[in-house]
Amino acid sequence: MATIKDVARLAGVSIGTVDRIIHNRGRFASGTARRVKQAIQDLDYTPDIRARNLSLSRKCRIAVLMPSGEQDSGYWQLPLGGMKRALAELASSHVSADFFHFDRYNAETYRAAFARMSESEYDGYIVAPLLAAETEKMFEDIYQNKPVVFFDTDIKSAPRYSFIGQNSKDAGRLAAKLTNLMTRGCKKRIVAVTPDAENEHLLYRLDGFTEKAELPVTIFRLPAEGKALKNRLEELKGLIREEVCAVYVTDSSAHVIAELLEREKLSDRVNLLGFDMVPDNVSYLQKGVIDFILTQRPVDQGVLSIQTLYKKVIIGTDSEDEQFLPIDIITLENMKTFADGRF
Amino acid sequence: MATIKDVARLAGVSIGTVDRIIHNRGRFASGTARRVKQAIQDLDYTPDIRARNLSLSRKCRIAVLMPSGEQDSGYWQLPLGGMKRALAELASSHVSADFFHFDRYNAETYRAAFARMSESEYDGYIVAPLLAAETEKMFEDIYQNKPVVFFDTDIKSAPRYSFIGQNSKDAGRLAAKLTNLMTRGCKKRIVAVTPDAENEHLLYRLDGFTEKAELPVTIFRLPAEGKALKNRLEELKGLIREEVCAVYVTDSSAHVIAELLEREKLSDRVNLLGFDMVPDNVSYLQKGVIDFILTQRPVDQGVLSIQTLYKKVIIGTDSEDEQFLPIDIITLENMKTFADGRF
DNA sequence: TGCCTTTGCGTTTACGTTAACGCAAAAGCG
DNA sequence: CGCTTTTGCGTTAACGTAAACGCAAAGGCA
Numbered sequence: 001m002a003t004i005k006d007v008a009r010l011a012g013v014s015i016g017t018v019d020r021i022i023h024n025r026g027r028f029a030s031g032t033a034r035r036v037k038q039a040i041q042d043l044d045y046t047p048d049i050r051a052r053n054l055s056l057s058r059k060c061r062i063a064v065l066m067p068s069g070e071q072d073s074g075y076w077q078l079p080l081g082g083m084k085r086a087l088a089e090l091a092s093s094h095v096s097a098d099f100f101h102f103d104r105y106n107a108e109t110y111r112a113a114f115a116r117m118s119e120s121e122y123d124g125y126i127v128a129p130l131l132a133a134e135t136e137k138m139f140e141d142i143y144q145n146k147p148v149v150f151f152d153t154d155i156k157s158a159p160r161y162s163f164i165g166q167n168s169k170d171a172g173r174l175a176a177k178l179t180n181l182m183t184r185g186c187k188k189r190i191v192a193v194t195p196d197a198e199n200e201h202l203l204y205r206l207d208g209f210t211e212k213a214e215l216p217v218t219i220f221r222l223p224a225e226g227k228a229l230k231n232r233l234e235e236l237k238g239l240i241r242e243e244v245c246a247v248y249v250t251d252s253s254a255h256v257i258a259e260l261l262e263r264e265k266l267s268d269r270v271n272l273l274g275f276d277m278v279p280d281n282v283s284y285l286q287k288g289v290i291d292f293i294l295t296q297r298p299v300d301q302g303v304l305s306i307q308t309l310y311k312k313v314i315i316g317t318d319s320e321d322e323q324f325l326p327i328d329i330i331t332l333e334n335m336k337t338f339a340d341g342r343f
Numbered sequence: 344m345a346t347i348k349d350v351a352r353l354a355g356v357s358i359g360t361v362d363r364i365i366h367n368r369g370r371f372a373s374g375t376a377r378r379v380k381q382a383i384q385d386l387d388y389t390p391d392i393r394a395r396n397l398s399l400s401r402k403c404r405i406a407v408l409m410p411s412g413e414q415d416s417g418y419w420q421l422p423l424g425g426m427k428r429a430l431a432e433l434a435s436s437h438v439s440a441d442f443f444h445f446d447r448y449n450a451e452t453y454r455a456a457f458a459r460m461s462e463s464e465y466d467g468y469i470v471a472p473l474l475a476a477e478t479e480k481m482f483e484d485i486y487q488n489k490p491v492v493f494f495d496t497d498i499k500s501a502p503r504y505s506f507i508g509q510n511s512k513d514a515g516r517l518a519a520k521l522t523n524l525m526t527r528g529c530k531k532r533i534v535a536v537t538p539d540a541e542n543e544h545l546l547y548r549l550d551g552f553t554e555k556a557e558l559p560v561t562i563f564r565l566p567a568e569g570k571a572l573k574n575r576l577e578e579l580k581g582l583i584r585e586e587v588c589a590v591y592v593t594d595s596s597a598h599v600i601a602e603l604l605e606r607e608k609l610s611d612r613v614n615l616l617g618f619d620m621v622p623d624n625v626s627y628l629q630k631g632v633i634d635f636i637l638t639q640r641p642v643d644q645g646v647l648s649i650q651t652l653y654k655k656v657i658i659g660t661d662s663e664d665e666q667f668l669p670i671d672i673i674t675l676e677n678m679k680t681f682a683d684g685r686f
Numbered sequence: 687t688g689c690c691t692t693t694g695c696g697t698t699t700a701c702g703t704t705a706a707c708g709c710a711a712a713a714g715c716g
Numbered sequence: 717c718g719c720t721t722t723t724g725c726g727t728t729a730a731c732g733t734a735a736a737c738g739c740a741a742a743g744g745c746a
Contacts, residue, residue: 001437003732014696019734026735027693049435050393051732054701092392094344167680174676181524212676326680329672333517333555337510337669346702357726362704369705370723394702397731 002043011039022047053093053314060095060313062306063117066128066152068101073278075252075298076128079151082302083126086310095310098122104130105197105224114138121146124309128152132200147312151305153201154322161312164304164323166296168201171327172208172250175273178292178329179246180214182271186245189216191236193257194250196223205250205275215245222253233260240264246271255280258289277330277338285335293330295338300325345386354382365390396436396657403438403656405649406465408456409494410473411444416621418595418641419471422494425645426469429653438653441465447473448540448567457481464489467652471495475543490655494648496544497665504655507647507666509639511544514670515551515593518616521635521672522589523557525614529588532559534579536600537593539566548593548618558588565596576603583607589614598623601632620673620681628678638681640668 004022008015013032020026021036039045069077080099087097098120102113110131117125125148129135136158139148147161154163179190190213194202210217220236223229237260240247247257247270254274258281261267267289274281275294284290308319330338351358356375363369364379382388412420423442430440441463445456453474460468468491472478479501482491490504497506522533533556537545553560563579566572580603583590590600590613597617601624604610610632617624618637627633651662673681 004734005732015733016697016735017695020695023734027695029694032694046435048397048437048732050397051701052734054391054393054397054703054731055733055735057701092389094391170677170680174674177674177676184527324680326671327677328669329674329677331517331520331672333513333520334670334672337513337667347704348702358703359705359727360725363725366704370725372724375724391702394731395704397701397733398703398705400731 001048002045004045004047006043007036007039007045010043011036049315058094058314060090060093060124060310061120061122062095062097062124062126062309063120063122064097064099064126064305065113065117066099066101066126067104067130071104073252073255073276073280075276075278078277078298079128079302079305082299082304083306084302085299086303086306090306090310093310093314095306095314097126097306107131107134110134123313125149126151126305126309129155129158130199147309149305149308151301153199162308162319162321162323164301164308165325166201166327167324168204169208171275171294171296172205172210173212174208174327174329175205175248175292175294176209176212176214179209179248179271179273180212182273182291183215183245186215188243188245189218190246190248191218191220191239191244192248192250193220193222193236193253195253196221199251202250209248209250217248218244222256236260237264240266240270244270246273249274252276252278252281254290254293255284258284262287262289277335282335285330285332288332291331293335295328295330297325297328344391345388347388347390349386350379350382350388353386354379392658401437401657403433403436403467403653404463404465405438405440405467405469405652406460406463407440407442407469407648408460409442409444409469409471410447414447416595416598416619416623418619418621421620421641422471422645422648425642425647426649427645428642429646429649433649433653436653436657438649438657440469440649450474450477453477466656468492469494469648469652472498472501473542490652492648492651494644496542505651505662505664505666507644507651508668509544509670510667511547512551514618514637514639515548515553516555517551517670517672518548518591518635518637519552519555519557522552522591522614522616523555525616525634526558526588529558531586531588532561533589533591534561534563534582534587535591535593536563536565536579536596538596539564542594545593552591552593560591561587565599579603580607583609583613587613589616592617595619595621595624597633597636598627601627605630605632620678625678628673628675631675634674636673636678638671638673640671643668 004015004018008018017028018036021028021033067076069080087095100113100117102109124146125142127150129150130153132155135155140159142148143159149162150160151164154165192206192209194206222232249257252275254272258272261270261272272290273292274290277293277295281290281293285293304323311317311319347358347361351361360371361379363371364376410419412423430438443456443460445452467489468485470491470493472493473496475498478498483502485491486502492505492507493503494507497508535549535552537549565575592600595618597615601615604613604615615633616635617633620636620638624633624636628636647666654660654662
């Protein structure tokens with residue numbers, strides 16, 4: 001491997017000159033530049049990253065703005081775990097992160113977390129921009145000179161460096177295909193359960209599903225918690241008992257329906273399909289109450305978010321504008337190959 | 344982040360002494376060692392890998408011994424691609440590899456490739472040890488002082504550093520579950536097509552399948568090529584036409600059966616399930632002739648093989664003895680999320 | 687011609703770690 | 717007691733790159 005010294009020798013100049021020409025900094029004669037560039041080509045010279053970073057003593061301080069881990073049945077623990085793992089691996093490369101959590105159903109906490117984050121300056125930002133309206137303007141200033149990565153949800157109108165996530169419509173279509181398979185011969189309906197709160201990518205999961213489903217689909221909205229939830233579940237129970245052969249849940253709360261099915265001894269007759277390997281879902285999958293879980297590798301999303309900023313800030317290489325992860329199908333038989341938390 | 348200088352200052356010694364104590368090299372007084380270790384603890388000091396590697400000017404030359412890319416319907420291109428990608432990313436960290444390919448159906452070429460590989464010395468080895476009997480002894484000497492990674496197939500009796508691959512029995516079970524789903528209501532049989540040649544992990548894929556299949560399974564052995572293959576296919580055709588509702592193929596050659604089904608217009612009536620996203624399989628999946636493809640992330644296997652050696656040789660951290668990858672289920676609806684070659 | 691500015695480039699230090707080298711003090715030995 | 721050996725530890729060069737600094741030569745101007 002050629003070093004900057006070899007280049008300098010071949011071009012007949014000093015390493016300082018080579019460095020200046022590489023970085024287009026300071027002053028140099030155009031003829032010299034040509035010779036140096038030729039030498040770089042001839043020797044196939046690439047700077048040694050280790051030496052570069054050592055010399056720059058670059059650090060990468062990252063700010064992460066996301067919901068607290070427990071929300072959505074513990075879903076956010078998954079990307080969080082991925083980030084922590086990636087950070088541990090990159091710790092000796094001077095990559096570190098501060099986490100700012102908010103309540104995704106409370107815009108005020110989002111703004112507060114953002115404010116706390118803004119107190120220091122970071123080299124890069126990772127954000128789950130769940131509150132579209134609030135996010136639009138927030139990152140405009142920051143984006144001027146620091147990379148901002150969105151994960152989970154994309155906001156096309158907001159400025160960002162890269163998006164890491166899922167293609168939700170395809171996920172819905174896939175769910176429909178599996179549901180069709182399971183309900184072959186069944187003459188009743190499918191219930192699609194989706195949260196009360198508006199969320200763009202859950203809408204896509206519904207759209208894709210209804211597009212491909214071969215049985216009639218009844219959409220059933222469910223509040224997040226409390227008495228309203230209880231009442232609605234009671235209603236749902238009646239519906240399921242009578243005329244339903246499968247239930248599709250668009251978010252990570254399939255375990256709520258699973259509990260209902262189990263209690264009412266409906267689980268043999270009614271197929272259930274949901275999203276995300278949160279602990280409650282995993283245990284109902286294991287019992288056979290949930291038939292399929294789809295995921296979009298939330299842990300990998302976390303890992304990739306950190307790595308994307310590391311590459312940008314420390315190595316200096318750019319990533320794709322959109323980074324989609326595969327949609328995985330998980331069932332009783334392959335769950336344990338996913339289960340060690342690495343996926 | 345604390346440096347060795349800080350440690351030295353706190354312990355009241357020079358950096359040379361600290362270094363000697365860290366590496367347990369040369370001579371030092373036991374009292375000094377205690378003080379230095381305390382200081383390391385107090386400051387939470389970890390050596391900077393970049394500086395360490397720069398100083399050691401460590402290189403990692405890797406030898407890869409595997410079948411040539413075209414074999415097995417182009418399967419080996421997949422891990423090969425993963426290795427190339429990982430190598431490209433690590434190029435400026437002085438990781439490089441030489442590839443030695445063989446014909447997996449010809450033991451002589453395996454030995455020849457091994458001999459060529461043995462002409463130089465490498466810092467690490469990646470091997471697809473498909474010929475169990477030959478491999479047993481081969482790596483004993485090498486393993487004495489260099490890490491050897493097996494991928495795809497494990498040989499428990501041979502010495503190795505780590506294995507990267509799949510749990511084949513689980514894959515078979517999963518295949519059975521999906522086949523059961525697809526053939527619900529069908530009263531005929533399933534044909535399990537498997538290559539003539541002996542291969543341990545294909546046996547496991549059969550075992551797992553027959554264990555969980557709900558219909559009777561007929562095992563049908565297929566030669567690799569030539570006239571024998573043609574005759575056997577003719578035979579298979581008769582079998583399928585009469586009394587079969589699904590075909591399960593244990594290796595990457597599902598496309599051979601797919602072609603047969605398509606030609607004989609049997610694809611609507613007979614379900615087909617196979618392994619590996621090789622180009623031919625992908626196109627039959629797209630046409631709907633193949634219903635499901637299972638994979639064990641061959642590309643990731645390649646990436647992980649390189650990374651495992653990089654971590655061992657350059658960073659100095661050990662990996663697990665066995666590294667299993669998740670079993671993925673791929674169908675028409677989620678195939679495009681896998682299709683960009685990154686998975 | 688003398689002085690000042692600009693241009694082009696070489697020199698040097700720093701980044702943090704490793705490891706060779708060698709010096710002083712202590713210990714061993716006749 | 718004087719000599720050699722051992723012990724303990726400090727100093728230093730090297731890894732490859734970045735960037736500040738400053739020197740010499742050339743050019744500009746009166």
